[in-house]
Amino acid sequence: MAQTTTPVAPPVAKPAAAPPARSPLRRFLHAREASTFLALVVLFALGTLIAPGFVGTGNFLTVGQQIAQIGIMAVGVTFVIINAEIDLSVGSIYGLGAVVCGLLMTSDVAWPLAALGGIAAGAAAGLLNGLMTVGFGIPSFIVTLGTLSVYRGVTLLLSGGAPISLSAKDPAVAEFNLLGQGKLFGVVPMQLVLFALVAVVGTIVLSRSRYGFNTYAVGGSAEAARLCGIDTGRVKVAAFTLSGTLAGLAGVLGLSFLSYVQGVTGTGMELTAISAVIIGGAALFGGSGTMLGTVIGVAFIGVLQNILNLRGISSFWQTVATGAVIILAVAADTWLRRRSGRR
Amino acid sequence: MTSPATIAAPPTAAVEVTGLSRHFGVVRALQDVTLSVPAGSLTAVMGENGAGKSTLMKILAGLDTPTTGTVRVAGEEVRRFDPATLLSRHRVALVPQELALAQDRTVAENIMLGAEPGSRPFPHRRRMDERAAELLDRLGLRVDPRRTVRHLDAAAQQLVVVARSLAREARVVILDEPTSILSPAESDRLFEVIRSLQADGVTLLYVSHRMPEVFALSQHIHVLRDGRHVADWPTARVSPDEVVSAMVGRELAAEFARHDTVAPAATATPRLRMRAVTGAGFTGVDLDVAPGEVLGVAGLPDSGRVELLRGVFGADPVHGGELRLDGEPFAARTPRDAIRARVAYLPGERRQQGILPTMSVADNVNVLTLGRRQRLGLLRRGALRRDADTRARELTVKTSGTAQGITQLSGGNQQKALLARWLSIEPRLMLLDEPTRGVDVGAKAEIYRLFRRLTSDGVSIVVSSSDLPELLTVSDRIAVMAAGRLVGVLPAEQATEEKVMALATGAHTMKENA
Numbered sequence: 001m002a003q004t005t006t007p008v009a010p011p012v013a014k015p016a017a018a019p020p021a022r023s024p025l026r027r028f029l030h031a032r033e034a035s036t037f038l039a040l041v042v043l044f045a046l047g048t049l050i051a052p053g054f055v056g057t058g059n060f061l062t063v064g065q066q067i068a069q070i071g072i073m074a075v076g077v078t079f080v081i082i083n084a085e086i087d088l089s090v091g092s093i094y095g096l097g098a099v100v101c102g103l104l105m106t107s108d109v110a111w112p113l114a115a116l117g118g119i120a121a122g123a124a125a126g127l128l129n130g131l132m133t134v135g136f137g138i139p140s141f142i143v144t145l146g147t148l149s150v151y152r153g154v155t156l157l158l159s160g161g162a163p164i165s166l167s168a169k170d171p172a173v174a175e176f177n178l179l180g181q182g183k184l185f186g187v188v189p190m191q192l193v194l195f196a197l198v199a200v201v202g203t204i205v206l207s208r209s210r211y212g213f214n215t216y217a218v219g220g221s222a223e224a225a226r227l228c229g230i231d232t233g234r235v236k237v238a239a240f241t242l243s244g245t246l247a248g249l250a251g252v253l254g255l256s257f258l259s260y261v262q263g264v265t266g267t268g269m270e271l272t273a274i275s276a277v278i279i280g281g282a283a284l285f286g287g288s289g290t291m292l293g294t295v296i297g298v299a300f301i302g303v304l305q306n307i308l309n310l311r312g313i314s315s316f317w318q319t320v321a322t323g324a325v326i327i328l329a330v331a332a333d334t335w336l337r338r339r340s341g342r343r
Numbered sequence: 344m345t346s347p348a349t350i351a352a353p354p355t356a357a358v359e360v361t362g363l364s365r366h367f368g369v370v371r372a373l374q375d376v377t378l379s380v381p382a383g384s385l386t387a388v389m390g391e392n393g394a395g396k397s398t399l400m401k402i403l404a405g406l407d408t409p410t411t412g413t414v415r416v417a418g419e420e421v422r423r424f425d426p427a428t429l430l431s432r433h434r435v436a437l438v439p440q441e442l443a444l445a446q447d448r449t450v451a452e453n454i455m456l457g458a459e460p461g462s463r464p465f466p467h468r469r470r471m472d473e474r475a476a477e478l479l480d481r482l483g484l485r486v487d488p489r490r491t492v493r494h495l496d497a498a499a500q501q502l503v504v505v506a507r508s509l510a511r512e513a514r515v516v517i518l519d520e521p522t523s524i525l526s527p528a529e530s531d532r533l534f535e536v537i538r539s540l541q542a543d544g545v546t547l548l549y550v551s552h553r554m555p556e557v558f559a560l561s562q563h564i565h566v567l568r569d570g571r572h573v574a575d576w577p578t579a580r581v582s583p584d585e586v587v588s589a590m591v592g593r594e595l596a597a598e599f600a601r602h603d604t605v606a607p608a609a610t611a612t613p614r615l616r617m618r619a620v621t622g623a624g625f626t627g628v629d630l631d632v633a634p635g636e637v638l639g640v641a642g643l644p645d646s647g648r649v650e651l652l653r654g655v656f657g658a659d660p661v662h663g664g665e666l667r668l669d670g671e672p673f674a675a676r677t678p679r680d681a682i683r684a685r686v687a688y689l690p691g692e693r694r695q696q697g698i699l700p701t702m703s704v705a706d707n708v709n710v711l712t713l714g715r716r717q718r719l720g721l722l723r724r725g726a727l728r729r730d731a732d733t734r735a736r737e738l739t740v741k742t743s744g745t746a747q748g749i750t751q752l753s754g755g756n757q758q759k760a761l762l763a764r765w766l767s768i769e770p771r772l773m774l775l776d777e778p779t780r781g782v783d784v785g786a787k788a789e790i791y792r793l794f795r796r797l798t799s800d801g802v803s804i805v806v807s808s809s810d811l812p813e814l815l816t817v818s819d820r821i822a823v824m825a826a827g828r829l830v831g832v833l834p835a836e837q838a839t840e841e842k843v844m845a846l847a848t849g850a851h852t853m854k855e856n857a
């Protein structure tokens with residue numbers, strides 16, 4: 001370049017060009033959920049092609065039934081992850097809720113109270129997770145890694161190591177079993193209805209309530225949120241409590257579905273629930289993610305397992321596949337966002 | 344411009360950028376930028392926030408990839424844009440604004456990272472320390488290379504990053520706003536280091552908003568605006584005014600003239616009255632702020648001025664003393680209390696403490712007034728969007744719509760959005776820490792104009808800043824702090840940079856080398 005320089009100094013600042021209006025399609029493609037949704041569509045197409053008996057209301061409702069419990073847990077975990085925290089204990093809380101409910105049932109407590117007892121045990125466990133995380137100021141990864149073990153131990157102690165079976169001959173048990181085995185209008189599994197209900201309420205709370213707003217604020221930057229007058233501790237404790245409550249509810253549904261629970265019931269479910277949330281696009285750094293994404297993530301895992309089941313592939317391979325999908329989902333999302341320059 | 348014929352063409356260009364563009368979706372961060380940096384020179388790159396300086400520097404350091412265009416370093420074209428290639432092959436090093444250091448590793452480990460003597464898996468620790476000590480010595484920094492970086496102040500940490508680039512034998516060192524985290528004395532020390540590097544033949548690229556230092560250090564000035572290269576000159580042939588008008592594309596006339604509102608009535612009840620206020624980092628502060636006054640707070644970064652603001656706001660605890668707001672006892676134990684009393688606080692660390700980084704401009708602006716826009720426990724999104732649009736327009740926040748993510752805005756526009764946030768509570772007292780840090784000239788002028796408008800409405804503003812000329816411009820009075828104590832209050836018409844600095848530094852010249 002020549003050293004003889006003449007400054008170009010147009011006297012008028014150029015006004016920033018108005019951004020082109022975005023079509024609904026473009027807006028959809030830019031939404032965080034888009035990549036997960038497209039992946040789900042691809043998976044559906046694949047299922048249609050390779051899995052006999054995949055297409056059909058009956059099979060889809062079965063999938064709905066299978067994902068309901070994980071889905072209900074994932075709704076709670078979504079709140080925790082958007083808060084930039086993690087809850088590793090939901091699998092243990094699931095077991096705790098189921099065992100507490102089962103013990104109350106076998107002690108002839110009225111079934112609605114027994115169910116509420118299981119849910120309350122989950123809420124208490126979640127509250128404790130939150131209070132310890134905020135109170136001690138230590139990472140929730142550590143707290144819930146600890147309570148993963150503590151709650152599991154408590155569950156084993158409560159059950160005395162023996163399985164709890166509910167006899168369907170008992171009319172109270174028969175009523176209770178409608179929660180997990182009943183079908184709305186004789187078609188739609190009650191569990192799926194409950195999941196839908198939880199997901200809708202979760203969506204409204206997350207995207208339309210002040211609490212949901214605060215969740216994104218705290219997860220994005222806790223210090224900035226605090227300086228805006230948001231009680232960050234309360235927001236986090238509430239998220240853990242919600243997560244525990246929903247895990248307890250899922251446990252109660254699990255008991256109702258199988259009429260049977262053991263001290264080890266629910267082991268490993270936390271990883272599936274967390275996977276669903278991550279596949280759904282929530283970042284572990286916090287501050288981002290949507291309930292719709294989580295629901296798509298849950299459906300994705302459910303459909304994947306269903307296809308593998310229909311193809312008669314062993315559940316060991318299903319475990320491998322779920323793990324691989326998590327990595328692929330996050331890698332694809334990162335790649336897409338880097339390409340479009342979003343952060 | 345005078346005749347350019349007297350300047351001899353330099354033998355080689357250290358860095359040559361040709362037709363460089365970088366697009367993020369529809370945003371054009373850089374458009375067809377062509378410039379050349381003579382070997383051994385110090386070349387300044389100036390521009391408003393959002394002009395594309397940071398993007399250009401990131402590309403040169405391999406942290407970003409251009410959409411089109413080429414970069415040549417010492418004649419060789421850069422084919423892979425990643426930091427390792429730029430550093431090892433082309434020997435271009437970046438000293439970023441936000442220093443990326445391993446806080447719990449030693450100074451030597453940080454400096455020698457990637458250039459460890461001895462075998463890679465088992466570096467020779469003693470030789471590493473010696474080599475680090477040599478490099479530190481060359482930079483005139485006297486610290487033990489075995490100390491952990493966490494214990495160093497910002498200035499020393501910055502020199503550690505400079506030393507790291509020397510360890511990798513960088514031929515081109517990019518300094519991005521290096522003085523934004525430094526006190527004036529620390530800046531002077533950095534300038535000496537920069538001059539000695541240049542004397543050793545290192546080419547420097549210098550990004551800054553600050554005219555005096557650019558004019559003192561550079562040989563060439565390039566200006567970017569809206570992603571385009573709009574002007575360049577040899578420094579000796581241009582005036583600061585010309586540079587400013589190229590940056591903003593318009594003349595900034597008497598915009599920076601001294602704030603001269605009606606002198607606040609001495610008899611009025613002070614808006615804020617502090618008596619013997621003590622907290623972590625400040626002790627026994629007695630200070631009044633009048634309604635409609637701009638009170639500047641000057642002092643070195645460790646003087647306690649930031650802590651004082653945070654204490655008043657309730658962000659950190661206040662241990663003793665008395666605070667009154669409009670005559671009423673006022674003790675904010677949390678930010679929420681302060682906000683309820685219509686007290687605003689704008690943190691200096693915009694990225695860590697100011698913005699809600701994952702949220703939209705609208706959400707960032709609305710966060711304080713959600714309660715007013717609720718129905719049946721649900722937020723009224725439409726009303727909130729209109730609120731945000733109005734507030735953003737009032738402060739001329741440049742966005743492609745308030746639904747845009749806040750992090751996609753330039754620093755100046757982020758700051759304006761945050762000011763819009765705080766204006767939503769109709770504050771009576773605003774506590775502002777470094778309100779124009781990392782903000783371009785144009786936005787600065789707008790912020791100063793805003794101060795004037797607010798104070799004429801009776802709002803009191805306390806500005807803590809390390810930018811002395813700015814404080815002298817905008818304040819009615821300047822309070823000077825040193826080592827946690829208030830050491831003087833000067834009316835603006837009597838204050839000079841020298842007087843303020845004498846107060847700010849005089850009290851503790853002894854602990855300079857602590």
